[in-house]
Amino acid sequence: MSTETPVPTPASQPVLRAENLHRSLGEGESRVHVLRGINLQLKPAMTYSVAGPSGCGKSTMLYLLGLLDRQDKGQIWIRGELMSDASDAERTAARSRHIGFVFQFHFLLPEFSAAENVMLPMKKLGARSPEEMRSRAEYLLGLVGLGAKADRLATHLSGGEQQRVAIARSLANDPALLLADEPTGNLDVANSNMVFDLLQRLTRETGQAILMVTHNPELAERTDARLRMQDGQFVV
Numbered sequence: 449m450s451t452e453t454p455v456p457t458p459a460s461q462p463v464l465r466a467e468n469l470h471r472s473l474g475e476g477e478s479r480v481h482v483l484r485g486i487n488l489q490l491k492p493a494m495t496y497s498v499a500g501p502s503g504c505g506k507s508t509m510l511y512l513l514g515l516l517d518r519q520d521k522g523q524i525w526i527r528g529e530l531m532s533d534a535s536d537a538e539r540t541a542a543r544s545r546h547i548g549f550v551f552q553f554h555f556l557l558p559e560f561s562a563a564e565n566v567m568l569p570m571k572k573l574g575a576r577s578p579e580e581m582r583s584r585a586e587y588l589l590g591l592v593g594l595g596a597k598a599d600r601l602a603t604h605l606s607g608g609e610q611q612r613v614a615i616a617r618s619l620a621n622d623p624a625l626l627l628a629d630e631p632t633g634n635l636d637v638a639n640s641n642m643v644f645d646l647l648q649r650l651t652r653e654t655g656q657a658i659l660m661v662t663h664n665p666e667l668a669e670r671t672d673a674r675l676r677m678q679d680g681q682f683v684v
């Protein structure tokens with residue numbers, strides 16, 4: 449698989465396609481059929497929100513789409529490449545290359561600086577020199593308004609700033625798809641709007657698709673397409 453910066457996904461090709469995904473979790477009598485036939489197409493430069501009651505399977509679906517977990521049945525293509533049956537190594541490579549994650553709890557490494565946190569996914573991919581990684585980290589931190597705080601330890605940043613570092617980190621390898629689970633969930637209104645504005649602007653500028661699980665109706669209202677889940681399926 450190429451480690452070079454990818455060309456944007458052509459408008460005619462979905463960034464991600466999922467067909468009839470099923471997933472059960474738990475063991476024995478407590479096993480639950482969580483996802484019951486998920487069908488989805490995500491197009492470039494589009495923002496999607498997913499809402500639905502607690503326990504309906506939103507996070508489980510994000511894990512499957514992000515290639516962090518395997519479905520029991522169904523198929524997933526990322527930029528036209530069938531990923532659901534690929535080897536673990538191929539899936540890990542595709543994840544590093546094409547997918548960025550933003551979670552409510554950002555999982556920054558506290559003993560690392562903002563720039564070092566942003567460089568981690570680049571190190572994992574191994575396609576850039578240390579100088580290139582550093583300069584890209586500074587560029588991305590500039591995009592999220594933290595250019596002056598590149599060398600601050602993650603723990604010495606505010607909650608909103610840490611979430612913006614996490615967004616910069618999610619963009620490190622220029623992913624075609626951003627998967628976000630309550631990306632603004634722990635932020636106040638001003639920071640939450642700033643983070644959403646940023647995500648939307650990046651989508652427009654880079655052609656990325658964003659799928660965002662959010663309970664916030666005002667943010668969902670601002671996405672291009674609003675999806676609703678219930679009992680492990682999309683409903684209209």
Ligand SMILES: Nc1ncnc2c1ncn2[C@@H]1O[C@H](COP(=O)(O)OP(=O)(O)OP(=O)(O)O)[C@@H](O)[C@H]1O
Nearest residue numbers: 473474475480482501502503504505506507508509
């Ligand atoms: N490892 C597991 N073993 C058994 N059941 C699980 C496991 N993980 C999740 N579940 C169950 O699967 C269902 C879906 O969970 P999931 O976290 O995907 O829901 P969600 O829609 O993201 O909920 P929330 O909005 O509360 O975050 C829930 O009923 C949950 O209890």
